[in-house]
Amino acid sequence: AQSVTQLGSHVSVSEGALVLLRCNYSSSVPPYLFWYVQYPNQGLQLLLKYTSAATLVKGINGFEAEFKKSETSFHLTKPSAHMSDAAEYFCAVSDNTDKLIFGTGTRLQVFP
């Protein structure tokens, strides 16, 4: 069965600092991996996805994630945090079916 684990339910960074949100996956087949963001009172929005084309995936708003098969990881990074990045971030995996399997989410706080 597929699953994802997000380490850290809350992450706090200063504005301008590196953002690192961790995600590890478990999958018996080559996975599709996703990062979604949820701003207050809004739906989940796709940040980026990995579909086996390239291990470093660039997404919207300056975020990127690197697929590391040896570590079964798909961590999300951004070199410099902005106040507007404060939100909940969800990692998800799919096994080529319709359903997405999500992690528990990480709430990112950005301090001035």
Place this chain on the structure above:
Amino acid sequence: EPEVTQTPSHQVTQMGQEVILRCVPISNHLYFYWYRQILGQKVEFLVSFYNNEISEKSEIFDDQFSVERPDGSNFTLKIRSTKLEDSAMYFCASSEGAGPVYEQYFGPGTRLTVT
């Protein structure tokens, strides 16, 4: 930009009552989904729907749940007799096609509180 909308944003109901959660998917999308998130837990897949039929459903989606596309625009989730443990945020999503190649667009959610 097109978006998925959901109504109501918050629904409070008593245990045993029926509730209908409504969603308007993006107009040219053909695949529809419901997910839920119990407070503090993972977002969980409930059901996918295509061509007026359920494509896939999870173990959570038992006989108390049903989905319907009653007209050309709405997609509904009905819970026949709500239980306390149905309290959660329910997200609707839609996509142009099936499978992970196609982005699922999510609505803002309906918070269901069962008392």
